Structure formats: C-alpha cells, structure tokens
Amino acid sequence: MRADAARNLSSVLRTGARLLAEDPSTSMAAIAAAAGVDRTTVHRRFANREALLRAVFQAKLDSAERVLDEARLTEAPVPVALHRYLEGIIPVAREWPVDTRRMMQKDPEASARREAQSARLSTFIQRACDEGYLRADIDAAWARAVLDALVDSIAHRFPAVDPPQAADLVADAFLRGLGVT
Amino acid sequence: MRADAARNLSSVLRTGARLLAEDPSTSMAAIAAAAGVDRTTVHRRFANREALLRAVFQAKLDSAERVLDEARLTEAPVPVALHRYLEGIIPVAREWPVDTRRMMQKDPEASARREAQSARLSTFIQRACDEGYLRADIDAAWARAVLDALVDSIAHRFPAVDPPQAADLVADAFLRGLGVT
DNA sequence: ATCTATTGCAACATTGATGTTGCAGTTGAC
C-alpha cells in the first residue's frame, strides 16, 4: 500500500505538471483522470489545489537543485560546468515543464528557493564574464536571460533532441551564435 | 458614445491581454475592474470569454501582420529585414504579451492566421540560411526557435530596453552569440 | 430639447470546480 501510494502520488505530480504546463487552469478532476486515480484520492493526498502545485514546484526545485550541485558551478572550469548544467537541466525542464517564474508567486517558500537557485546560476554567469568567456560588452543579466530562453526552447520545442546534443546546441548558440563568423 | 465604446473596448483588450499574460485564468470580473468598466459592459461587447480571447488574439495578429509586411522579409536584404522585424515585433510582444502558441489552440481561425505568419518568418530564416548569413550546419527550425526565444526574453524580461537597442541585442546574440570570438 | 445608444448597478440562474464524508472492496504487511 505504502508503495502504491508513493507511486500514485508521483504519477499525479508528473501528470499534473504536464497538464498544468499546457493549461494552468487544468482542473483537479482532469489531472486525477489523466493520472488514472479517483478525484477524491488526489484530495486525500493534497489538502487543496495549492498544495498540489506546491508539491509539483518542490519536485522541480529538488531536481534542479541536484543539477546545480552536480554541475559544480563554482569549482569546475566554466565550459565544463556550463555543459554539465545544460545536460542536467534540460531533462528537468522537460519532466517538470511548469513555468516556475510565473506560477510560484503565491508560494513564498518556493519562491525563496527558486531565487536562491537563480542566484547560483547568475553567479556562475558572472564568473564566466569575469574569466573572459563572455564578451566584455555583454550584460550579465542579459546573458542569463538568453541562457534560460535557449534552455526552455530546446527543452519544450525540440523534445526529441537528446540531452547531450541539446546541451551542445544551446552552448553553441549561446557562445557562438548562429551567424557566420 | 460610439467613441467611448471603442475606447473602452480597446482598453478592455489591452488590460485583458496584460492580466491574461500574467495569469491565463484571470476572471472577466478582474479584467473589467482593471479596465475600469462594469462586468456586464464587457459581456455586452463580448458574447463570452472565448470571444474576448479571440479579440485579443486578433489584435495581436493584426499588429504582427503589419510588422511582417513592413519588414519586407522577402525583398529587403537579410540584415535589414531582420532588424526591421525585430524592432517592430518587440513592441507588439510587449503590448500583447499573451502566449499565442499556447492559448489559441481552440480558435482554428486564429491558429491558421498564426501559422501563416509563422511560415512567413520561417521562410525568411530559410532565406538567411540560403544566402549564407547563418552557418551551414545550423538547422533552420532551431534558428527560428532561437530567434523567437530571444525576442520573448528581451520583450518581457527587459521591458525597459527601448526597441532599437533591444533589436540590436537580439540580432547580436542571434548572429554572434555572447562568447568571445 | 429630444432622441438614442451606452453605461452602471442590482438581481438572478447556471455551471463547473473544489473539498468533504461515509461506505464497501481490495491489497499488501505481518
């Protein structure tokens, strides 16, 4: 039972994330149906809709945090860390396609966690600037935004590209652009 | 009266677009309140919620279409057309921040129009490839996605950057990337 | 000044989503 409960809960979270990404107003009933469980079962696990959303966010934040840790953004050489980050974060973006920046407004705890993770990445971008991997005239905030945009794009609009190749494409577009030299 | 009606209708559309972009499930009541009109007045203008959304999409499509026309994507030199397109489309993205790709699914007519506009831009990107402005190893669909992502990013995450500079930033990131040569 | 269109306001009906509870059936742990 305990095993079943855990599996179904996880299924609800993943299914919910997928449906909520397509349509943030997806009903609990629709999520439950898609996950193959009864509506009341979902309500027994999650006190209310907010709680379900919070659980989804937490799952995404957990995955993202592990990726940030394993990328060794402060220790590894910039190109290595960048590639490891990309290869890790792209599957996370695909598995939890919910837009955290928009949907976590009402959850201060999750927002704070997200801010912290965001700051780690921004620090990394700053290091890339400082160590001369980015052009001197590039604003760090803009570089950060570009990287995020490229990750989202490859993750959601090209779901068939496998993570290593996706990371290559993003890093290449980010650093070299798509134009002729 | 006719003038008032038109002004209020426009105000509802713009306000609605802004609120719906932040939260696609924003209620008609909230939109009406933000636009400074009564809820019933909105219902008199738009038969139902769908009709309001359709009107917002149509307004965005109208603006985007004008930008595509004026950019002369098929006639002008690639760099010129690209810059004109960017400088025009960024204000459109800001004024109508709704995500058309996601929210227009249920409106086949608007979807078709969007597809047509999308095809025009894809054709332009293909021309940029053919004429040697993009690296030969670059997939046109990926180039297209990157351009879209950069436009969305500068439009919504850097609303203070004025259109000409924003266009410069996007074109620069798109063609040259952010890394050192 | 009169007429007409439009608005705000209040009231109402309807619908869909949310959340709760009781009960019977199932399943895994022991």
Next chain:
DNA sequence: GTCAACTGCAACATCAATGTTGCAATAGAT
C-alpha cells in the same frame, strides 16, 4: 488469515465564475 491502509464510488455542500435581464442615469448626435 487477519489487520490496517488505501482506493474507488456516490453523494453532498460550497463557492467562484459566467452569462442574462431590467431599469435608471448619462452623454453625444441631431
């Protein structure tokens, strides 16, 4: 086999959003 936990199902109450209507007030056109 027994027990405890979990599930599906049905029923219910509640609430927010939607959409409608009638009426009085207002403002622009003539």
